[in-house]
Structures are given as C-alpha cells and as structure tokens.
Amino acid sequence: MCGIAGIFEFGQDAHVDSAILRRMCDVMAHRGPDDDGIFTQGNIGLGMRRLSIVDVANGHQPLSNEDGSIWIVFNGEIYNHRALRETLIERGHRYRTQSDTETIVHLYEEYGKDCVQHLRGMFAFAIWDTNKQSLFIARDRLGIKPLYYRLSSQNFIFGSEIKVILAYPQMHPSFNRDALPEYLAFGYISAEETFYNGIHKLMPGHRLEINKQGEFRVEQYWDLPLSADETHHDESYYVEAYRNLLEGAVNSHLMSDVPLGVFLSGGVDSSAVAALMTKLRREPIETFSVGYTESAYSELPYARTVAQHLKSVHREVFVSRQEFFGALPKLIWHEDEPIVWPSSVALFFVAQLARERVKVVLTGEGSDETLAGYSRYAFTLKNMAFDRAYRGLVPNAIRRQLRDAIASSPMINATARRKLSHTFLGLDGESWTSFYFDNFFSAFNQKDQSELLADDFRPQVDAGSAYQNVLRYWEQSSGELLPRLLYTDIKTYLVELLMKQDNMSMAASIESRVPFLDHVLVEWAMRVPASIQIRGTAGKRILKKAMEDLLPHSIIYRPKLGFPTPWSGWLAGPQLDEIENLLLEPRSMNRGFFKRSAVEKLFREHRARYRDHYDRIWRLLNLEIWHRVCLEGESHEWAGQSAEAKSVPIA
Secondary structure (H helix, E strand, C coil): CEEEEEEEECCCCCCCCHHHHHHHHHCCHHHCECEEEEEEECCEEEEEEECCCCCCCCCCCCEECCCCCEEEEEEEEECCHHHHHHHHHHCCCCCCCCCHHHHHHHHHHHHHHHHHHHCCEEEEEEEEECCCCEEEEEECCCCCCCCEEEECCCEEEEECCHHHHHCCCCCCCCECHHHHHHHHHHCCCCCCECCECCCEECCCCEEEEEECCCCEEEEECCCCCCCCCCCCCCHHHHHHHHHHHHHHHHHHCCCCCCCEEEECCCCHHHHHHHHHHHHHHCCCCEEEEEEECCHHHCCHHHHHHHHHHHCCEEEEEEECHHHHHHHHHHHHHHHCCCCCCCHHHHHHHHHHHHHCCCCEEECCCCHHHHCCCCHHHHHHHHHHHHHHHHHHHCCHHHHHHHHHHHHHCCCCCHHHHHHHHCCCCCCCCCCHHHHHHHHHCCCCCHHHHHHHECHHHHHHHHCCHHHHHHHHHHHHCCCCHHHHHHHHHHHCHHHHHHHHHHHHHHHCCCEEECHHHCHHHHHHHCCCCHHHHCECCECCHHHHHHCCCCCCHHHHCCCCCCCCCCHHHHCCCCHHHHHHHHHHCHHHHCCCCECHHHHHHHHHHHHCCCCCCHHHHHHHHHHHHHHHHHHCCCCCCCCCCCCEEEEEECC
C-alpha cells in the first residue's frame, strides 16, 4: 500500500524536474510514511510513498525489470502473486525481491496490457515502457484503489490523490460547476469527472495508455456479469459455495509481513470477516470499533458481543461532537472532495486507533452491494409490485394530488412525511429517478434543486443532469430488477464508499482490505438468483446462513442499523445556528450557487420540524468547507483534542 505519482512531459526537449515530482509525493506522505522513491528519465518521472506491508526490506519502488526497460510504481496488494510468481519463474523470469510489485512487472513483460486479467487484488499502478516510450496505467476491477489524472497539450500528470496533481507548478484548482447538480443529489460524481476542472479519475476496471506524442486511449477491461445462474440449485448449495469462496478470500487477504486487525462494527459483515480470520489464524485477533459519546447512536454493544464470542483483543474509540466538527476540515482535505457521509469521520478515528497496534485492517465493505444487504433492495421490489397495482386502479390526477399532499400538507409532521414519501404513494412510479434514486440517494431531488439553485443552473436542472451519470449504468444493465439494482450501485455508490474507506484509512497511514470484494467472489455472487438472495424484507441470506456455525444468532439476524451517527441530533442544538451563519455569510453566498431565500427556508423548515433537512444541511456544509480548504487554501489543521480511546481485552 502506498501513494503513487507521475509526470509525462510532451515535446522533443521536455524533461521532468525531480524536485517537482518529490514535492508531489511529499503532499501524500501520510499514504506512505515508511519509504519514498522517484525515477526520472528524460520526459518521464515516477514517484511513490510507501507503507511497507510485503517484503518490507526489499520492496522499494519505483522498481524495474532486469534490464531497466520497464519501470513501475504500484499502490495495492496482489493476493495471488505467489502463484503467479511460480508460473513466471517457470517461463524464465528472474526475481530480485519477494514483493508483489515485481510480479506485475514480469506479467507486463509476458502479457503486455492484458497483465491485468491475471491479477487478483486491489491495485492502481503505472508502468513506463522505455522501448515503446509509452505509459500504461490500470486500476482494479471494483475501484478499491484510486487513480486521478490530468491531461493537457503539455503533459500528463497522475496521482493517488487529487492534491498530488495540484502540487504541480502553476496548477490552480477551480470548481467544476457542472458537477453541482449531481453532488446535490447523490453527494458524489459517478463518472470520470471530479469536482475539479480538468482532473479526471480512471474508472474501476479500466486501463489507459499514452505515448510521447500525447496519443491517449482509455478502455474497459472488465465488467460485472449480469446473467443469473440457470442451473437450479437449492439454498444449501449457494450457502456452502459462498462460505468456501469467502473463507478463501479472507485467507488470501491475510497476506502480510506486518500485524493485521479487523474494523469491527458488530454487524454481520465485519463480524463474518473477524470470525473467519480467527478460524484461520487459530489465535486471538485484534479488533477495533468506534462509537459516539451519545450512546443511543452507538453499535459498540454489538461489537463487544462479537469480540467476547471470538475472544479477540478488542479496542474502542469514542467520538464527541466537538471532535467530529473539529476534524471535518482536515478530513475533507484528505478526501479532496466534500465528504458524502458523516460516518467517514468515525472511520478516520477508528483507523487512528488501529494504527497504534497494526498496519493492516480487514473490513466488511462490499457485502451489502453484492448480496443485496440494504433494505432498499427488498423495499424496492415490494414497492414496485404495489405501485403496479396502484397505477392500475387509481387515475393519474388523483395519484398526483396525493403526492403533492404528502410533500406539502401542514397536517403531516416531518417523520410521517419522510416515511410516506418513500412509498409508492409519495413517488411517481412512471419515473425511475424518482422511484429509486430520489427515494434512497438524493438529498436534493430535481424539484428541490429548482428551488435552491441560482438561475444559471436551471438549464442543467431541467435537463436532469443530476441523474445522467448514474442512469448510464442503469440503462446499460439488463435482466431482472435486483441484479440491475446491484449493478448500478456497485458501479456508483460502492465506488464512493471505497474512496471513503481508502482515504480515511490512509489519512491514518493504515491499509484497509475488503475481502468481500475479491472479484471472483463478486462475480459468483452476481449469479445468485434473487429468490435466494432475499427472503421477505431481509437480504444477505446466504452470508447469514453461512456464518451460523461461527457467530451468535443475535448478531447474524439483528436488524441492520447502517452505522448511524448523531448528526441529526446535533442539529437540534446550537450547532445548527453556527452552520446557518456559515452558509449565509457573504463569502458563501457570493459564490452564486444558491438562492439565499431557499437556504433560509431550509433552516426554517428544519427548526419547525416541518421537514427533516439534516442530510441537505450536511451536503451544503461540506461543499462550503471544501471550497474554503481545497480551493481557497484555508487551513485544514485540526486543533481539537484526541478522541477518547480505550482497550477492552477479552479474557
């Protein structure tokens, strides 16, 4: 695990300044505090910061092949590198290290750009081919590791974080205003664009090549399968097969020359990882959990139950309101973009806690999106069935009147309004953006944005630009409803979750691994029939059944909480006034994005409990802090006190 960077200057006499490349790498020192290195050769430069995990002594980068014709910088882990190594040695390749980085070099020598097809793991890497005078870059199939780039007529610049690119001279960050509607709806940008003009991300499952003439090509090398298993198996077959595949994935993810632990939330996903790790290690493991000083929002009792059951060495950290808000500017700087979910803040604190004991943690990320674990999947299937009957019986005019009443009637309080607005009664069943995306993702739907945004943005809102990127994935999927929902979420929502996971853990200089997203396991899971995935209103059935011999029934079958935060409760206090004052300052309003009257109305309705706007307020607050920290250079340093941490050894 590390951070990588590179510069490819075009032009006959162009050359890379090693001092500039080193400065770019230093900006992300948190990603690799153990080692650094650069390679420059004329108009190409590769750099890295290393967090040493595998072959600690000899895995220095940049690394080359035997004759120095191929150079690589690599971020990630290749879990099948030992098997690949044996094959490559048989084919005549000679190794100088035990690192997985060198395996990629020899794979590229053997297979060229198709080397990625052989890799099982998480990765973003760049290879300079001196013979072809070209740069080859690839990102793992599901987007576990990040890669950003900027292409101009003068050069090509890339890095593991956006701030790395911005460290290049004369690079002036500016806001990509076209991204605003999608941000207000979803909180993130699901296409190649970022919040910064001219800076793009290499999408998951993609690779790119660029030569010294600036000729540039990006192509997709992997996609999710959508065809269901046509062979009729009973439930026990899927349970047993998934258990074996998951145990194999967890075992592969234990590859390390340094200590490992587990982020333990107390939900079935992280608990399954911890239980399998304990089974494989046959000794107590280290587990780490985070909660809030407001106990009503804490899942720590569930995590303790699992820790006691597994006899792990368990440690916890508590985050207060002051610590949460104090850390926010720093964490937005680490993420380079506004933070989508308040839970990202808690993730940073538990990563800090873990860093005191281990360098690597396994997490439960990815299970919900691949095994239909979120309640929205089962809810949508049932909601669709009710909506078909409803539309067949009730005229459109009456349905529209009822939707308007749910949205605006003063006779309905905020809680009832929120619940009804999620059902077929409050949604337009003829609009998929309303029925699914607005229902579960959008903080500001199209109507909300029309009221909020300045008139300059009206053409974008009217054209539905907030939904264009995510609809592209929905429309390129096919088949039954459930796999289409999973496909769309894996291509959009999950990618953002993984970016959060990577940036928040690397902010604490710790590597996080996601065994549920082993691509072989994901491909297999996508073929499981919906009738096996979901029973009633609950998903992840095969995972739960597969874990019954390792975890308590009370953990496996407890209701999913989704890592709640006290954010909505904090907005009931004086914090709300401070946020409103910040968002209505001339500095904020002069950006020209929002109508002042609309922002004032939002806070007024929230105080009156007419509508619950906690997610909308979070969205606006993060955007403003991001502008100040990432575009205007305001200090992001956190002056708060450390969160309270404690160890809970389980006898």
